Amino acid sequence: xxxxxxxxxxxxxxxxxxxxxxxxxxxxxxxxxxxxxxxxxxxxxxxxxxxxxxxxxxxxxxxxxxxxxxxxxxxxxxxxxxxxxxxxxxxxxxxxxxxxxxxxxxxxxxxxxxxxxxxxxxxxxxxxxxxxxxxxxxxxxxxxxxxxxxxxxxxxxxxxxxxxxxxxxxxxxxxxxxxxxxxxxxxxxxxxxxxxxxxxxxxxxxxxxxxxxxxxxxxxxxxxxxxxxxxxxxxxxxxxxxxxxxxxxxxxxxxxxxxxxxxxxxxxxxxxxxxxxxxxxxxxxxxxxxxxxxxxxxxxxxxxxxxxxxxxxxxxxxxxxxxxxxxxxxxxxxxxxxxxxxxxxxxxxxxxxxxxxxxxxxxxxx
Amino acid sequence: xxxxxxxxxxxxxxxxxxxxxxxxxxxxxxxxxxxxxxxxxxxxxxxxxxxxxxxxxxxxxxxxxxxxxxxxxxxxxxxxxxxxxxxxxxxxxxxxxxxxxxxxxxxxxxxxxxxxxxxxxxxxxxxxxxxxxxxxxxxxxxxxxxxxxxxxxxxxxxxxxxxxxxxxxxxxxxx
Amino acid sequence: xxxxxxxxxxxxxxxxxxxxxxxxxxxxxxxxxxxxxxxxxxxxxxxxxxxxxxxxxxxxxxxxxxxxxxxxxxxxxxxxxxxxxxxxxxxxxxxxxxxxxxxxxxxxxxxxxxxxxxxxxxxxxxxxxxxxxxxxxxxxxxxxxxxxxxxxxxxxxxxxxxxxxxxxxxxxxxxxxxxxxxxxxxxxxxxxxxxxxxxxxxxxxxxxxxxxxxxxxxxxxxxxxxxxxxxxxxxxxxxxxxxxxxxxxxxxxxxxxxxxxxxxxxxxxxxxxxxxxxxxxxxxxxxxxxxxxxxxxxxxxxxxxxxxxxxxxxxxxxxxxxxxxxxxxxxxxxxxxxxxxxxxxxxxxxxxxxxxxxxxxxx
Numbered sequence: 077x078x079x080x081x082x083x084x085x086x087x088x089x090x091x092x093x094x095x096x097x098x099x100x101x102x103x104x105x106x107x108x109x110x111x112x113x114x115x116x117x118x119x120x121x122x123x124x125x126x127x128x129x130x131x132x133x134x135x136x137x138x139x140x141x142x143x144x145x146x147x148x149x150x151x152x153x154x155x156x157x158x159x160x161x162x163x164x165x166x167x168x169x170x171x172x173x174x175x176x177x178x179x180x181x182x183x184x185x186x187x188x189x190x191x192x193x194x195x196x197x198x199x200x201x202x203x204x205x206x207x208x209x210x211x212x213x214x215x216x217x218x219x220x221x222x223x224x225x226x227x228x229x230x231x232x233x234x235x236x237x238x239x240x241x242x243x244x245x246x247x248x249x250x251x252x253x254x255x256x257x258x259x260x261x262x263x264x265x266x267x268x269x270x271x272x273x274x275x276x277x278x279x280x281x282x283x284x285x286x287x288x289x290x291x292x293x294x295x296x297x298x299x300x301x302x303x304x305x306x307x308x309x310x311x312x313x314x315x316x317x318x319x320x321x322x323x324x325x326x327x328x329x330x331x332x333x334x335x336x337x338x339x340x341x342x343x344x345x346x347x348x349x350x351x352x353x354x355x356x357x358x359x360x361x362x363x364x365x366x367x368x369x370x371x372x373x374x375x376x377x378x379x380x381x382x383x384x385x386x387x388x389x390x391x392x393x394x395x396x397x398x399x400x401x402x403x404x405x406x407x408x409x410x411x412x413x414x415x416x417x418x419x420x421x422x423x424x425x426x427x428x429x430x431x432x433x434x435x436x437x438x439x440x441x442x
Numbered sequence: 443x444x445x446x447x448x449x450x451x452x453x454x455x456x457x458x459x460x461x462x463x464x465x466x467x468x469x470x471x472x473x474x475x476x477x478x479x480x481x482x483x484x485x486x487x488x489x490x491x492x493x494x495x496x497x498x499x500x501x502x503x504x505x506x507x508x509x510x511x512x513x514x515x516x517x518x519x520x521x522x523x524x525x526x527x528x529x530x531x532x533x534x535x536x537x538x539x540x541x542x543x544x545x546x547x548x549x550x551x552x553x554x555x556x557x558x559x560x561x562x563x564x565x566x567x568x569x570x571x572x573x574x575x576x577x578x579x580x581x582x583x584x585x586x587x588x589x590x591x592x593x594x595x596x597x598x599x600x601x602x603x604x605x606x607x608x609x610x611x612x613x614x615x616x617x
Numbered sequence: 618x619x620x621x622x623x624x625x626x627x628x629x630x631x632x633x634x635x636x637x638x639x640x641x642x643x644x645x646x647x648x649x650x651x652x653x654x655x656x657x658x659x660x661x662x663x664x665x666x667x668x669x670x671x672x673x674x675x676x677x678x679x680x681x682x683x684x685x686x687x688x689x690x691x692x693x694x695x696x697x698x699x700x701x702x703x704x705x706x707x708x709x710x711x712x713x714x715x716x717x718x719x720x721x722x723x724x725x726x727x728x729x730x731x732x733x734x735x736x737x738x739x740x741x742x743x744x745x746x747x748x749x750x751x752x753x754x755x756x757x758x759x760x761x762x763x764x765x766x767x768x769x770x771x772x773x774x775x776x777x778x779x780x781x782x783x784x785x786x787x788x789x790x791x792x793x794x795x796x797x798x799x800x801x802x803x804x805x806x807x808x809x810x811x812x813x814x815x816x817x818x819x820x821x822x823x824x825x826x827x828x829x830x831x832x833x834x835x836x837x838x839x840x841x842x843x844x845x846x847x848x849x850x851x852x853x854x855x856x857x858x859x860x861x862x863x864x865x866x867x868x869x870x871x872x873x874x875x876x877x878x879x880x881x882x883x884x885x886x887x888x889x890x891x892x893x894x895x896x897x898x899x900x901x902x903x904x905x906x907x908x909x910x911x912x913x914x915x916x917x918x919x920x921x922x923x924x925x926x927x928x929x930x931x932x933x934x935x936x937x938x939x940x941x942x943x944x945x946x947x948x949x950x951x952x953x954x955x956x957x958x959x960x961x962x963x964x965x966x967x968x969x970x971x972x973x974x975x976x977x978x979x980x
Contacts, residue, residue, distance in 0.1 A: 085766045091849060107770070107946050134530040137562035198838060198943025201475055204658035208487045215499075222503035222579065228562040236567065240501065263474050267454060267467040270838055270942045302448030320449040334451045423770070423848075424841075424945045468941070475940045479657045488660040 082110055087426070089118045095192060095430060096437030098411075107422045112415045116408075119441040127401040132158050132367040133232060135401065140226035142403060143439035145188050147227050148181035148217075149381035150439075153403075155230040156311060157377035157388035161369045162232070168355045170234035171312040175350045177220065177229060178312075178379070179343040180247070183254070184213035185382035186336045186343075190261060193333070193431030197274050202264055209257050212250050219243050232367065234360035244351055251344050258340060266334070275330035279417040279429045282327060289416060290409040293384025294335045295433050299327035305380035317349045329432040336434075368396050383407055383434050407439035503563045503579040505556055508600040518576035521547040525565035525577055533558035534565060552600060556585060556593040627729050628736075635735060636709055643869040644674035650935050657939040678862070686858035689763060696762035701856065701863030704755025708870040711749045714741040715877045716803045718887050718919030719810075724912045733887070733916055734803060741802040742794070745878060746787050749833070752867060753779040756835075759864065760852035771851030774841045774946055781953040782832040782839075788961035789826035792819050792968040793882050806886035816883040819968070823883045825961050827933075830875035832953070834868065837938035841946055876930035877923070884926050887919030 088099040097118035103110040123142060127135045139150040152174065159166060166174075187210040194202035214224040219240055221229035229235070265271045281291075283299040296303055304321045306314045322338040324331025371394030378387035384406025393399035410433045417433070418426045461467065489496055498504075511518050521538040539550040561579065569575035582603065587593065648663065648670070655662025663670035688697055718733025725731065738744050753776060760772015793815055794800055797808040809815055816823055832839040841851075848854070853864045880886060889905030903909065907918030944952070 083766060083770075085770075107774075130530055131528065134528050134564065137530045137560055137564065140560075140562075194942070198840070199941060201478075201654075201658050201939045204487075204660060205478075208659060211487075218502060219499045220501070222499065222501040222563060223561065226560065226562070228564070237501075240499075260474050264471045264940065265942070267457070268471055268942065269457065269462065269467065270944055273948050274942055274945060300450070304446065307446040307448075315445065318445040321446050322451045323448050325450055325453065330453065331451065334453065338451055422945060422947065424943075471940050472936060475657045475936065478659055479653070479936075481659070483656050486656075486659055486661045490661070490664075 080105060095435060098430070098435070098437055098440070100414075100426065100430075102423065102426065104423065107424075109418050109421055109423065109426060112418045112426060114411055114414055116411070116437075116440050119437045121442070123442045124401050124403060128398060131396050132369075132398060135398070136230065137226065137228045139403075140228055141438055142405060142442055143381065143383065143386070143407065143436045144225060145436050146181050146185040146382045147225060148177055148229055149185075149379060149383075149386055150403075151227060151230045152178055153377060153379045153381070153386045153388045154401075155232055156379060157375050157390045158232045158367070160375040160377050161373055161390050161392060162363065162367065164233050164361050164363055166234050166312070167358045167361055168313065169357045170359045170361075172350050172354050173235050173239065173359065174230070174312050175314065175317070176247070176347050176354075177217075177235075179346045179350075180213055180216060182343045182382045183340050184210050184217075186340050187213065189336060189382075189431070189434045193428075193434075194265065196427045196431040197271065199265065199271070202261060205257070205261065205264075209250075209254065216243070216247055216250065219246065231360060233363040234358070236360070238359060247347070248351070251347060254344055255341065258337060262337065266337070272330065274424075274428055275333055275432075276328055277326075278329045278421060278425050279432060280326060280328045281413065281417055285416060286327070286413065289413045291384070291413050291433075292406050292409065293380070293382070293434075294332050294339065295384065295410050295413065297322065297335055298324040298332035300324055303385075305378050305385055309378060311377070311379060316353070317346050319346050319349075329428055332432050366396055368392075368394065370394060378404075381406055383436070383439070384410060403442055405439040405442060407435040407437075408442075411435050411440055498581050498583075502581055502583075503561045504582040505559060505561065505580055505585070505595075506554055506563075506565055506577050506600075507580040507582070507603065508552060508576055508597070509574075509578055510601065512574070517548050518571040518574065519549050519552065520571050520576075521549055522570040524568040524570050528564045528568045530562060530564065531558045531560050549597070552597050554595045554600060556595050557590065623729055627731070631731060632713070632735055635712065639709065639712060639870060639873065640866070642873060643866055644678060646869050646873065646931060647677065647865075648674045649931070650938075653932065653935045654939045657936070681859055681862040681865075684858040686860060687855075689765060689855050691764040692855065693762040693764065696758050698860070700755045700759030700762055701860045701867070702755070703758065704752050704867035705863045705870070707748050707751035707755065708867050708874060711745045711874045712870070712877070714738050714744055714802055715874070715881060716806060716886055717923045718916045719807070720803060721908075722887075722912050722915035722919050724916055733919060737801055737803045739799070739801045742790055742800045742805075742882075745802075745874070746783070746790075749871065749874060750779070750783050752871060755864075755867065756852050759856065763852075763855035765855050767848045767850070767854045768852045771848045771854070774848075775835060775852060777946075778835070778839065778841060778949060778953075779833055781950060782829045782957070785825055785953065785957035785961045786829035786833055788958065788965065789822045789829060790882065791961075791965050792822045795965070795968050795972060802881050802886075806881060806888065809885045810888055814883065814885045814888075819883060819964075821964050822961070822968075823879065825957060825964065826882070827875075827879055827930075829957060830879065831934065831937065832949070834871045834875055836868075836872065836934055838941040838943050839949055840938075840943060841949060872931060872934055873927065876927045876934070879930055880923060880926040886926075887923050889918070889922050890925075 083104045085102050085104060086099065087102055089097040099115040099118065101113040101115060121141070123138050126138055130138065136151055136154060139154045140147040142150045187206045191203040191206035191210070194206070217227055217229070218224045220243060221227045281299055283301050286296050286299040287301060292303065300323050302321050302323045305311070307321055319342045320338070322335045322342070324335055369392035371392065373392045374390060376387060376389045378385050385404070386406055387404040389400070389402040389404070390398050391400040413433060414429060417429050457467065509518060510516060521536055523536060526534045526536055533555040535553045536549050537551040538547045541548045563579050566575050566578050569577050580603070585593065652662040663673040666672040666676045688694060713735040714737070716734040720732060723730050723732045756779070757772045757776045760768040760775070763769070793805065796815065796818055797805050799805060799808065835841070853861055856864060889902055891901050891905060905918070907914040
């Protein structure tokens with residue numbers, strides 16, 4: 077007697093909840109999702125191609141612009157790849173400093189994730205609380221490298237400068253304050269019945285499917301796979317630190333939320349260990365002024381960015397410019413999981429899921 | 443293999459019925475916002491930007507500028523073109539002329555396109571002048587102006603800094 | 618001549634004045650909302666226009682007035698125009714029966730008695746519930762007439778939501794009617810004057826009524842029809858300028874109406890807050906209600922108490938909005954049908970049993 081027809085709506089590229097310029101084509105049956113098709117490319121700047129026309133040193137600022145919420149992680153992957161290409165050994169002090177900054181970046185990035193994820197689900201106050209703490213992280217980055225968002229904080233062979241005077245004390249003050257702040261967020265969200273209703277059982281993905289889709293980072297660990305580059309292919313001196321890799325049991329949005337909250341605490345733990353055992357010594361290895369790797373050399377280097385496995389593949393043709401730079405961005409792969417995750421859920425869940433897989437469009441489109 | 447170990451995150455148990463009925467966790471959440479309200483009344487975290495400004499860190503990277511020799515007052519730039527080469531956005535252009543003393547060269551015109559500059563600071567690091575770098579990252583970060591051509595900063599502006607934009611119509615922000 | 622003045626012209630002027638006051642209240646309610654939520658979020662909120670930002674609502678109104686008023690090409694123009702008017706008028710009309718002073722605070726202006734309420738209908742509660750449910754037509758029609766997908770979804774959501782929460786909204790009041798034996802809002806407050814605030818007798822009904830009211834007003838955490846992270850702006854996505862302002866007005870007036878209803882039904886309306894000391898100091902209620910100074914003073918005091926109480930209810934709205942995430946559509950329906958309605962029915966049974974028990978003890 078009644079016939080319903082499917083409604084096709086465009087979510088984005090200008091939409092309050094798509095974290096940038098993601099466009100989702102939703103096919104709805106009432107409020108239920110029949111199909112989600114992500115359409116990407118609105119932020120494509122051709123960074124990979126641009127990199128082929130820059131000297132090795134000049135590519136670092138470009139990598140800042142990939143994942144602008146975690147620019148340090150992108151710097152790290154690229155610089156690490158060049159070092160691997162050249163066979164440069166990074167001095168121990170620089171390694172420890174990189175770990176400190178990388179984990180601080182993880183905290184900052186997870187805070188912005190928490191802010192936007194909370195806002196998408198409708199908890200708007202958490203947005204400003206998380207931004208308040210993130211602001212302190214950015215202040216620390218500004219004190220270290222002079223920029224708040226696009227750091228360009230690494231050089232091939234090490235780090236460009238020492239921590240300024242008083243910086244480690246400021247960092248410690250921030251870390252002392254962090255657990256009480258996280259406890260506040262947890263009071264607002266973790267136990268809240270609305271939050272649990274909105275996240276539990278939403279976007280369940282089992283380990284097999286998640287691995288098959290190439291998800292990485294907290295999105296994969298939510299399904300119970302303990303894959304973390306810091307553990308399975310340790311870079312810098314990560315093998316010296318004791319820390320936990322939180323994994324989930326059910327693979328839903330709530331698990332991914334709990335994991336990221338726990339990762340902030342673990343990052344704090346790593347930073348404290350690294351500050352405790354900060355070795356002395358040089359911070360920049362000797363690298364030739366003009367970087368010309370041998371012809372045909374190639375390197376693949378991966379780091380655990382806050383969003384997952386961020387890796388860079390470099391090929392040299394013997395000149396001072398890379399022949400090919402390939403960024404394997406976690407956001408791009410994680411976004412591929414969205415159609416699978418959101419099948420059968422409702423419009424409101426798509427929004428929660430975009431927040432849950434934590435994408436940054438600069439990183440998806442490159 | 444590092445010392446990292448995987449730990450399964452425990453999920454909080456479902457709430458007991460009496461907690462659900464008396465909205466316990468909701469009231470806890472509301473107490474957090476109330477605490478912030480009582481303090482936020484007097485101590486907002488935000489800054490009223492045009493009037494109040496946050497202090498900049500000494501290492502802050504604003505737009506690049508040029509400087510003279512601190513003692514002699516000569517131009518430091520010796521046109522080694524390292525900055526031009528390393529700049530990832532290709533925003534630096536230098537025209538050179540022989541130095542009047544007959545030794546070396548000096549820039550006849552030095553142009554930085556502030557519209558393209560991404561403030562990465564690589565130019566200041568690469569600068570090969572002696573004894574200090576000629577190009578440095580200033581603390582200027584406000585660039586509003588009334589024309590695109592005004593962003594192609596040349597030597598006058600690079601040495602003297604940014605003049606205030608010409609007075610436009612209307613009030614300046616914040617009275 | 619005189620009856621025309623007394624029964625037509627004077628109430629008309631009364632209504633106009635009431636509406637204007639209400640509009641001013643809405644303007645400053647938006648200001649209060651922005652300020653309170655700002656303080657909860659450790660920021661300042663509007664502070665540029667006027668001293669401490671106090672003129673901000675005026676600036677907002679002016680902005681909305683002079684903004685371009687767009688109508689989508691494919692919209693159904695007539696309904697598109699009428700929808701916001703329906704939404705606003707129905708909520709304003711609901712205010713007619715809400716008392717802001719007792720009958721003893723009737724003042725006379727030019728010989729005409731002006732009572733501190735526009736009308737004392739003996740089915741006051743039914744009037745409020747029925748007239749405020751007309752508001753849903755405004756939203757549904759607005760969503761549909763925009764001929765756009767997001768407003769349509771928003772309108773559908775809001776239709777389902779408002780209709781299902783109408784039920785517990787009405788059922789929660791039945792306990793009050795059973796206890797007081799009247800449906801006139803003025804008489805309910807007078808009953809509370811003689812006995813005690815109904816809040817002490819009907820605590821569960823207050824919570825149910827308030828939650829249902831929040832849901833019916835489409836306010837957080839039940840603000841699905843305009844959930845900005847999902848539906849952009851819900852049913853008023855295509856509205857701009859003054860038509861948008863009308864929807865905005867409707868939402869905020871509805872907030873005030875529900876708050877005023879809660880205050881009138883459960884918190885003693887214009888009665889003063891004596892913190893239970895009325896029995897210790899018998900003169901206290903008279904002192905605080907202004908009974909010492911004639912009808913004008915009583916009117917002022919009554920309005921003051923209503924204002925303060927409504928203020929606290931509105932504050933609660935904002936506090937909740939600042940704290941909680943948003944429900945999902947199906948969860949909202951679940952709560953409405955599977956918890957609120959059974960719970961309010963159970964409460965009616967419990968109230969009935971209580972009344973019988975009291976009668977048995979008394980006799």
